[in-house]
Amino acid sequence: MAKQNSPKNISKKHIARLERERRQIGLIRGIAIAGILIVVGLLAYGYLRLNVFALREPVAKVNGVTITTGEWQERVRFQRSQMLNMYNQYLSYQQFGMDVTQQLQQIQGTLDAPEILGQQVLDQMTDEILIRQEAEKRGISVSKEEVDAYFKETFGFLPDGTATPTITPTEFAFPTLSSEQLTIFPSTSTPTEVPTSTAAPTGTPDAATTPTATPTTAPPTPTAVPDLPTPSPTAYTLEGFEKDYDEMVKSFADNSVSEKTVRSIYEADLLRKKLTDDITKDIPKVEEQVWARHILLETEEEANAVYERLQKGEDFAEVAREVSKDTGSGASGGDLGWQPRSFYVTQFGDAAFTQEIGEIGKPVKTDFGYHIIQVIARQELPLSDSQYQQKKETEFNNWLTAAKEEATIETFEIWKERVPMEPSLQLQQPAIPQ
Secondary structure, X not given: OOOOOOOOOOOHHHHHHHHHHHHHHHHHHHHHHHHHHHHHHXXXXXXXXXXXXXXXXXXXXXXXXXXXXXXXXXXXXXXXXXXXXXXXXXXXXXXXXXXXXXXXXXXXXXXXXXXXXXHHHHXXXXXXXXXXXXXXXXXXXXXXXXXHHHHHHHHOOOOOOOOOOOOOOOOOOOOOOOHHHHHHOOOOOOOOOOOOOOOOOOOOXXXXXXXXXXXXXXXXXXXXXXXXXXXXXXXXXXXXXXXXXXXXXXXXXXXXXXXXXXXXXXXXXXXXXHHHHHHOOOOOOEEXXXXXXXXXXXXXXXXXXXXXXXXXXXXXXXXXXXXXXXXHHHOOOOEEEEEEHHHOOXXXXXXXXXXXXOOEOOOEEEOOEXXXXXXXXXXXXXXXXXXXXXXXXXXXXXXXXXXXXXXXXXXXXXXXXXXXXXXXXXXXXXXXXX
């Protein structure tokens, strides 16, 4: 009979050792898994902290409305995109021999100064919140259709033709000069219309930016003749507009700016215009204006010397042509034409609207130098279109300043560490409507 093999005897000591090894392996495996989970968790938290949580953190609060980091960063990238478009446009001007070095340096300087650009955008967004809140109080809103129409207008797609201007110029004649005024200003031609500058002056008496009155003669009534055929440009169709719009949206998306943000900016601009019209609806279209002339000097010593010359009887116009640093008005004897007080800086306006008619006032200091002013006439007159629009903008800005002073605005300094620096100058931006 064959002998059977008996199972190998396993000691208790051996069993205990195997159990310890099993527990050690399990512990090592658990530590390894825990370590991996911790690393993954930290990476996930870091990603969420940077791309989710941080974007939701406020950079400012305006009357309880939060401006989040993400919203503000999108607007900064939008602003950088716009500036890069301008930069590229100026570069194209160089091909035609234009010197745009200064403009290019200014844009580059702003792009390289993140805190300046970041603050500008934060201020813009603060203004928009205040405007939206006031518009809501007044029942003013902007529809999706209005925003769509605004985009079409911006792109030059006007299927219904160019809109008719809402402001009709006020026709009027300046008053006939009195004998006293003719004595002060014995000119053969007097201002016969409001200055017709295309850009409203910015409140400075510097004639480099000050329009002067130019008398015009009405042209003869034209005789109706048939129009000659002219080559017609390719029609800008709805499909063409939609293609351009889609390209614009894509270009912004490439810079992490959503279509929603772009549309909100256009909507805010429309809302600002509507609110401006409502706030300024009662502004009169007439205002006291002054017809004055001046001589601008750099130093007080120069101004006093010229003042003494005028006191001794020298002709004001001739002296203005000879020495005035304001070459624009100086060429016409210092004549500034008829202007409202808002046209001038405060010191100049105060003098021009308080001096006696005909008096040659003592030098008045402004940021531009020293002015010797002579008032020829003062009277309430209708405002030109540009003057009226400037007055509306001034009134609106006054309201906005007061609204900021009354608002509860809290700014968090973390924004200074989070200003986007992209898109950069190395990227070529497609042109979009300004």
